[in-house]
Amino acid sequence: MAQPAPAPRMDEAAYLAWEETQPCRHEFVQGRVYAVREPDALDGPQACEVRSRVVATLGGALRAHLRGLPCRVHEGHVRLSLPRTAAHLYPDLVVDGPVPSRLPGSRSAGPQPLMVAEVLSPSTGSVYPGVRFAHYRTLDSLRDYVLLDPCQRRADVCRRDVDGLWTVHTFESGDQLELASLEWRMPVAQVFAGLP
Numbered sequence: 001m002a003q004p005a006p007a008p009r010m011d012e013a014a015y016l017a018w019e020e021t022q023p024c025r026h027e028f029v030q031g032r033v034y035a036v037r038e039p040d041a042l043d044g045p046q047a048c049e050v051r052s053r054v055v056a057t058l059g060g061a062l063r064a065h066l067r068g069l070p071c072r073v074h075e076g077h078v079r080l081s082l083p084r085t086a087a088h089l090y091p092d093l094v095v096d097g098p099v100p101s102r103l104p105g106s107r108s109a110g111p112q113p114l115m116v117a118e119v120l121s122p123s124t125g126s127v128y129p130g131v132r133f134a135h136y137r138t139l140d141s142l143r144d145y146v147l148l149d150p151c152q153r154r155a156d157v158c159r160r161d162v163d164g165l166w167t168v169h170t171f172e173s174g175d176q177l178e179l180a181s182l183e184w185r186m187p188v189a190q191v192f193a194g195l196p
Contacts, residue, residue, distance in 0.1 A: 112141030
């Protein structure tokens with residue numbers, strides 16, 4: 001069986017300039033460049049639609065909840081720069097806003113990522129919880145990292161408390177998904193409503 005070709009190497013400045021000229025998105029992790037791919041055949045024929053619907057449902061609900069507040073909801077095309085791990089990643093959903101001064105690491109007054117959400121598929125389920133979270137947790141402003149699993153109809157929320165410690169909260173079909181940092185709740189069943 002052939003091994004996949006290694007990801008190309010380049011420095012961060014070259015990546016940032018190159019990425020601006022590309023028709024599709026690429027992530028950068030410690031000098032290596034990876035194409036952002038859609039769910040593939042291993043994930044099933046409806047995987048792209050499932051991910052899109054979950055992101056749209058959650059994004060729409062958060063947008064409605066945050067209307068009038070200095071927060072923005074971004075779906076899929078915002079690149080997060082993670083200087084502490086030399087990475088640039090494209091999560092499925094990001095909420096940014098001003099960081100409350102009472103929280104640790106809140107030195108910046110400008111918009112900062114408060115919540116990152118990613119929709120799992122069979123091909124990403126073993127990568128996102130550990131590898132990507134290791135990058136995201138270096139963002140001082142991040143309060144919630146949400147993993148949405150359409151196959152299990154479940155959400156895992158990694159939540160940072162005021163002391164900077166992370167805890168995992170699991171929400172299943174009969175539960176209310178809660179993002180404490182955004183003072184928001186929604187039935188888990190609603191997040192996944194209408195999916196095949």
